[in-house]
Amino acid sequence: MKKILLLSFIFISPYLLLSQNNLGQINGNFETNLQSYTDDPSIDAIAADEVILNNAYLNILYTKGDFTGGLRYESYLNALQDYDSRYQGNGIPYRFARYTSDGLDVTVGNYYEQFGSGLVLRSYEDKGLGIDNSLDGVRLKYVPINGLYVTGLIGKSRTYFEYSKGIIRGADAEFNINEALKLEGETSYILGGSFVSRFQKDNNPAFNLPENVASMSARLNIMHGGFNYYGEYAYKINDPVGSFSFDENNYSTGKAIVNNLTYSQKGLGITIESHFVDHMEFRSERAKQKEFIINYIPTLSKNHAYTLLALYPCATQPEGEFGFNTNIFYKIPKNTLFGGKYGTKLNLNFARTNSIEGGNSYLNDSSSHTSNPFKSISIKDETLYFSDFNLEINKKINKKVNLNLVLAKQKYNKDVLEGKTIGEYGIVSSTIAVADVSYKIKKGHTIRLELQELLSKDDVTATNHADGDWHMVLAEYTISPNWFFAIQDMYNYGNYDEEKQLHYVNTSIGFMKGANRFEIGYGKKRAGIFCVGGICKEVPSSNGFSLNISSNF
Amino acid sequence: MKHLKYTISFFLGILLFNITSCDVVEGPYLIDDNTNPVDTNNFVKKVLIEDFTGHRCPNCPAAAEELASLQNFYGDKVIGIAIHPSSTFAIPDPLNSSKFTYDFRTEFGDDIDNIFELTTVGLPRGMVNRTGFDTEHQLGKDEWSSVIQTELAKSPIFGITLSSDVSNGNGTISVTAEALTNINLDKTEEIEDYNIVICLTENGIIEWQKDNTAGDIEEYEHNHVLRTILNTTFGESMGNSFVDGDIWEKDYPVDITTLENANENYSLNTLFMGNGNSKGWDENNMEIVVYIYNTNNYEIVQVEQIHLTNH
Numbered sequence: 001m002k003k004i005l006l007l008s009f010i011f012i013s014p015y016l017l018l019s020q021n022n023l024g025q026i027n028g029n030f031e032t033n034l035q036s037y038t039d040d041p042s043i044d045a046i047a048a049d050e051v052i053l054n055n056a057y058l059n060i061l062y063t064k065g066d067f068t069g070g071l072r073y074e075s076y077l078n079a080l081q082d083y084d085s086r087y088q089g090n091g092i093p094y095r096f097a098r099y100t101s102d103g104l105d106v107t108v109g110n111y112y113e114q115f116g117s118g119l120v121l122r123s124y125e126d127k128g129l130g131i132d133n134s135l136d137g138v139r140l141k142y143v144p145i146n147g148l149y150v151t152g153l154i155g156k157s158r159t160y161f162e163y164s165k166g167i168i169r170g171a172d173a174e175f176n177i178n179e180a181l182k183l184e185g186e187t188s189y190i191l192g193g194s195f196v197s198r199f200q201k202d203n204n205p206a207f208n209l210p211e212n213v214a215s216m217s218a219r220l221n222i223m224h225g226g227f228n229y230y231g232e233y234a235y236k237i238n239d240p241v242g243s244f245s246f247d248e249n250n251y252s253t254g255k256a257i258v259n260n261l262t263y264s265q266k267g268l269g270i271t272i273e274s275h276f277v278d279h280m281e282f283r284s285e286r287a288k289q290k291e292f293i294i295n296y297i298p299t300l301s302k303n304h305a306y307t308l309l310a311l312y313p314c315a316t317q318p319e320g321e322f323g324f325n326t327n328i329f330y331k332i333p334k335n336t337l338f339g340g341k342y343g344t345k346l347n348l349n350f351a352r353t354n355s356i357e358g359g360n361s362y363l364n365d366s367s368s369h370t371s372n373p374f375k376s377i378s379i380k381d382e383t384l385y386f387s388d389f390n391l392e393i394n395k396k397i398n399k400k401v402n403l404n405l406v407l408a409k410q411k412y413n414k415d416v417l418e419g420k421t422i423g424e425y426g427i428v429s430s431t432i433a434v435a436d437v438s439y440k441i442k443k444g445h446t447i448r449l450e451l452q453e454l455l456s457k458d459d460v461t462a463t464n465h466a467d468g469d470w471h472m473v474l475a476e477y478t479i480s481p482n483w484f485f486a487i488q489d490m491y492n493y494g495n496y497d498e499e500k501q502l503h504y505v506n507t508s509i510g511f512m513k514g515a516n517r518f519e520i521g522y523g524k525k526r527a528g529i530f531c532v533g534g535i536c537k538e539v540p541s542s543n544g545f546s547l548n549i550s551s552n553f
Numbered sequence: 554m555k556h557l558k559y560t561i562s563f564f565l566g567i568l569l570f571n572i573t574s575c576d577v578v579e580g581p582y583l584i585d586d587n588t589n590p591v592d593t594n595n596f597v598k599k600v601l602i603e604d605f606t607g608h609r610c611p612n613c614p615a616a617a618e619e620l621a622s623l624q625n626f627y628g629d630k631v632i633g634i635a636i637h638p639s640s641t642f643a644i645p646d647p648l649n650s651s652k653f654t655y656d657f658r659t660e661f662g663d664d665i666d667n668i669f670e671l672t673t674v675g676l677p678r679g680m681v682n683r684t685g686f687d688t689e690h691q692l693g694k695d696e697w698s699s700v701i702q703t704e705l706a707k708s709p710i711f712g713i714t715l716s717s718d719v720s721n722g723n724g725t726i727s728v729t730a731e732a733l734t735n736i737n738l739d740k741t742e743e744i745e746d747y748n749i750v751i752c753l754t755e756n757g758i759i760e761w762q763k764d765n766t767a768g769d770i771e772e773y774e775h776n777h778v779l780r781t782i783l784n785t786t787f788g789e790s791m792g793n794s795f796v797d798g799d800i801w802e803k804d805y806p807v808d809i810t811t812l813e814n815a816n817e818n819y820s821l822n823t824l825f826m827g828n829g830n831s832k833g834w835d836e837n838n839m840e841i842v843v844y845i846y847n848t849n850n851y852e853i854v855q856v857e858q859i860h861l862t863n864h
Contacts, residue, residue, distance in 0.1 A: 078773035084671040086691070162688060197575060203702045206626050208584045214575035237575050240582070241695045248615065248695070251582055287695030365581050421611045421763050463769075 023478045025062025029552035031127075032056035035080055036544035042502055043524060043541040045083075053080050057086075057127070071095035082530070082539040083130045084291070086160035093161055094134060105141035110134040113153060115172040115194035118296030119234035120254050120282060123157065128530070129537050133284070133294055134158045135168060142254040147180030148173065157284035159291045164284040168294065170196040190221040196294075200286055206244050213239045215254075215295070228262040234280065238363075242286035243260040252361035253278035256297060257373055267331040273300055274319040274324035276373040279360045280345075281318040296535075300325035301351040301388050306434045307490065308452040308472050312412035313531040314353065320360035320371065321385060323353030345394040354382040355416075385426060387411045404436040414466060418529065420537075426459025449475040456494065471496025484510045490526065516551040585626075596712030596733060597630060600704045601844050601856040602697060604635045604679045604777070605671040607642025608653055611765035616677035616694040617776065623698060632704060632752055632858045633777040634842060638666035642676055644826050652769060655760045656820045656831040661752075662779050664786040668851075682853040685759035685848065690851075702728055710734050711747075711845050713857035719836060720862055722809040726751065726783070726841055730855075731800045746848040753780045753812070753861065757838045780834060781812045791845065807861075809834055814828035836862050 005521055033055045037048040054077055061070040072094035079087040114120040125132040137155025144150060151172045156163040174192040177183065195216045201298030202209040217234035236258040240249035260273045275297065283292035300323040301314040328348045332339040357375040362368060390408035397403055410432065414425035431454070438448040452472035458465050474488035490504040507522030527541040604620050606613040620633045637643040637657035645656045671678040674691045681700040683690055692700065714729040730749060737744045754776045762773035782788075783805045791801050813832045820827035839861040846853045 001759060085670055086688070160688075203699050205702070206583060206585050206622075206698075208578050209581055210576035210578045212576045216618070237577050242698065243619055243695050244584065244626055244698050245615070246622070247620045248619070251578060285696075287693050289693045365583055419611065419765065421765055421768050423768050477752070 006186060022064075024062055024067075026060065026062050027553055028058065028060040029550065030056075030058045031550040032548070033080065034547040035542070036546075037081060038543050040541070040543035042499070043504075043526065043543065044190055045524070045543045048078075048081060049151075050078055051192065053078050055080050055083065055127075066100040068098045069096065075308070081542060082537065084160065086291075089128065089161070093158060096330060103143050107139040107141075108137075110136050110158070111139050111153070111155070111205070113139065113151070113170075114296070115151075115170065115196070116192055116219045116232050117230070117258055119171055119232055119258065119280065119294055120194050120196045120217045120236075121168075121172075122296035123294060124296075126532055126535070129532050129535055130473045131535065132158055136163060137168075139449050145180060145476055146182075147178070148177040149176075157292070157294050159284070164292050166198040166200040166284045166286075166292075167369075168196065168198055168284060169550075170194065186455070187222065187224040192221075193217070196218075198282075198284060199383075202242075204242055204244070207240065207242070207249055209240060209242050209249075209286070210238055213237060217256075226263050226265045227261075228264075229259070232256075232258040232262040234258075236282060238278060239282070240286070246364065246366075247502040249364060250279065250362055252279055252363040252368070252370070253282075253292050254361070256280045258298075265477065269327070269329040271327040272324065273298075273326075274322075275300060276322050276356065277316070277318055278320050278356060278371045278373075279318075279362075299531075299535075300353055302327065302349045302390065306436070306450070306452060307474075307488075308404065308432050308454040308470055309390070309406060309408055309410075309434060310531070311454060311470070311528070312410055312414075312428060312430060313529055313536060314351070314388070315529075315531060315536045316410075317353075317385060317416065320356045321353050322356050322373075322379065322382070323351070323385075325351040340395070341398070342396040345392075347392040347394075348390075349392075350389045351386075352387040353380070353385045354379050355385065357382065377497040383413065383416070384411055385413045385416050390432075400440045402438045404434075406432070406434040406436075408432045424462060425466055426462035428456055428458060430454050430456040444479055446478045448474075448476040448478070450488075458496075465496035467492055467494075467500075468496055482512055484508075486510075492526075515553060517549070519546075519548040521546040521548075586622065594732070596709050596855075598705055598707055598709040599630050599632055599856045600627075600682055600701050601842070601853050602631060602633050602679050602681055603665070603683070603700075604633060605638060605666065605676050606635050607637050607676060607771075608655070608657065608675045608762050608775075609644070610642035610759065611763040612678045613642070614762060614764045614767075614770075614773070615680065615761065616801065619694040620679075620777070627701070627705070629858070633854050634752060634779050635775065636662040636665060636776040636779050637823055638672050639663050640666075640672045642672075645828050645830060647757050647826075648828050648830060652761045652771075653763075654828065654830055655758075656834065657758075657775070657778055657822070658762075658820065658824055658827070658830055658831070659779055659781065659816055660819045660823070661782040661786045682856075683851045686851045706823060708734075709855055711734060712857040713843055713855055714847070715841055715843060715857055715859045717807075717841060717859065717861055719807050719809075722836060724807055726805045726807055726861075727802070728805065728843055728844060729800060731801075732797055732799040735797050736795040737793050740797065743849070744793045746793045747791045747854070748788040748842065748848050749784070749791050749801070749845050750786075751783040752842045752844075753807075754778055754840045754842055755780050755781070755834060755838050756840065757835070777840075780839065781816065783807070788846075790848075809836055 036052045039047040056075040058073045071092050073092050073356055075090045076087045094110045098107040112123050123133050123135045135155030135157055139153040141151045153170045155168055173413040176190045178188040197212055197214040199212050202211050215236040219232035222229045224360045236254035238251040240251050243249055255278050257276045263270045277297050281444040282295040284294045285292045297316045298317050299314050299316045304310040330346045332344040356371050358369055361371045388410045392406045395403045410430050412428045414428050415422050433453050435451045440446050454466055454470040471491045476486040478484045487507045493501055495501045504526050505522045508521035510519040522545045528539055529536050532541045602620055604616055623631045639658045643658050646653045648654055666672055671691050678691050680690050681697050682704050710733055712731045712733055717726045718724040756776045758775040758778055759772050762768050762770045813834050816831045817829045820831045821829040840858050841861055842858045844853045844856040
């Protein structure tokens, strides 16, 4: 009897698996972020009329063989205060079907796509920033010959729960020479080219506006041993905003040049990135509004995780900037004088961006200016936008203690980077120190302490004061794998306005089990700039409880 | 080698696509300075732009300039109202400060902003005839012109005639609205109600304004500033059924001092940081703006404007 059972199991099981395959697979994830808002006049926080606000998402993905279908349900009842209020209500703004057949990859519905480094097209979503500019339409990908990857697309770009007026057409080809010619040298080359065009009808009777506006780029990637070079040049034809005001329509072309060089070997990594950008914001509609932006210019600065280091973050100025970012990682080997038993990790970073010579390129009936990328290299005459010089030292002291130290000097042109009136705040200079110690009490129990200090110097020529000096303390206790507790206090003790010398205390408790994660928080948040990868949004101050739940299946 | 050929022809293909599908525009870019033919009809369709602005909003002067350019082009077919809503950008400084002490805010502007929520998406923003409510009505300044084109192409369903005998702060405004077509006559459902709203605005108020290129401007000219609405923020009903030629008439008494006091009172007693510095109205710079809107969708179907005095 047992034998029969065993035999039948052996025979049936493949069919069971197969039948499961026939039905395909469903997975997804869910997230809800609930926040309560109460009035707090000391930080200008305003209670929400609704008392609580909630953003929630559910992604469902269905896969069966070469077919994938998916959708995302989004609910904003109503949107959190740091979200644009045009995210409102419920809907399924994202749905797609995709299949691959004999090397042809077809997507209809919504899709995200990036060409090269994104200079001419980047459609993506970032919930933290409230950005989702997915394209809705058709996308094809094909590999006609070995090493040649071709993408073609047509669609409209999402803006909140609507689609913008422009029609976006794009094509991209990437040619991997080594793959195509079956070269097996030490050096490999990848060439690429992209073209994106937007159609929007011209119904402006005063100005002659282009209806088809194209943006294109060429890129080259060379890898040789530990070296990696990436270069891209992008160009955009005339793209006036379509205004009736004579000075607002800029008919100049746009351009961007990106050069990145990386070298890495065991224990050492060097990155040098630079770019020149001039009038290169590309939008899904003529009108100059951030919700229409469909390209991306990477920001040249280190992405800091520590709060005070990211208090004054850099944001790319697509209308005109020149910048560079150098990063050196070095690990002092084990068992040396400075390396100690475990070695010591060092990271030296220097980033700087400034205006371009004579401002961005400009062209209309009465005046014109064309920027010169080569002149921008002389940075001493240009307006500084941002600079950051910092050193991070990471050292494992022993099996229980890990230490991370950061020292930074930053300059932040608040007027330019936050769109203030020129002369209002000028350049805020700050010196920041961070010490982060974690201590493993016993198996599964870790306590971590962060001490941060920011000393700030206002611009003497400015009319207003920035926020001044800050302390910050954070204590975090983790019981892995299920619990964490954290409390942090940011104290703006150096604010010029004594009434604003406030503590911003936040506490949170998190619980994780299996596929689910719960987090409850309470505290005051300061108004500020929140950035991811150099794309920033303004966050209003708030005071209240928060509840975040996420899970996947 | 065959691969290389493919590649080259592919890139050539892309290049060809480039050349054929983009519009490089050669100057002159300004093609029509103002050659709109004068409309000889009694009543023409006019458009209202409500420009949400504030004296501390550095990007707002560009929107005011856009409105001025549109008016320069379309003449009296484009009528403007500048609304200074009470959140952030319009808040005045205390009276003992040196700048930004004027309080441009009004109860009416705040009520309008509460419904249409323009400040929540960031200023400057505007509405063109309040079209697109409630998902596509909050327009950036560069989006105004294209909606104006669409709106001006519509035929007017009402004609408004205004007159005023206001002088030395007192008088009467007479409003006459004429149906230019049959409205709702054959309908049994989805009947549209129409409301009429009587506003006073003021031009040429010289006060401080932030500007992102010029800094803090001391003598900035604020135009089309909404001062008051004579028959409540959302107006009064004109009814819902009209035969072509039907006339609706009403007179509104005006006493500038009383109206000024009401604004001052709102500033002092209701508004955050209100300082009561909202007076000094100059009747000779004031306009009467009257609009009719469809209460189902808030869309403004007709608007008219005349000077308050000198008739």
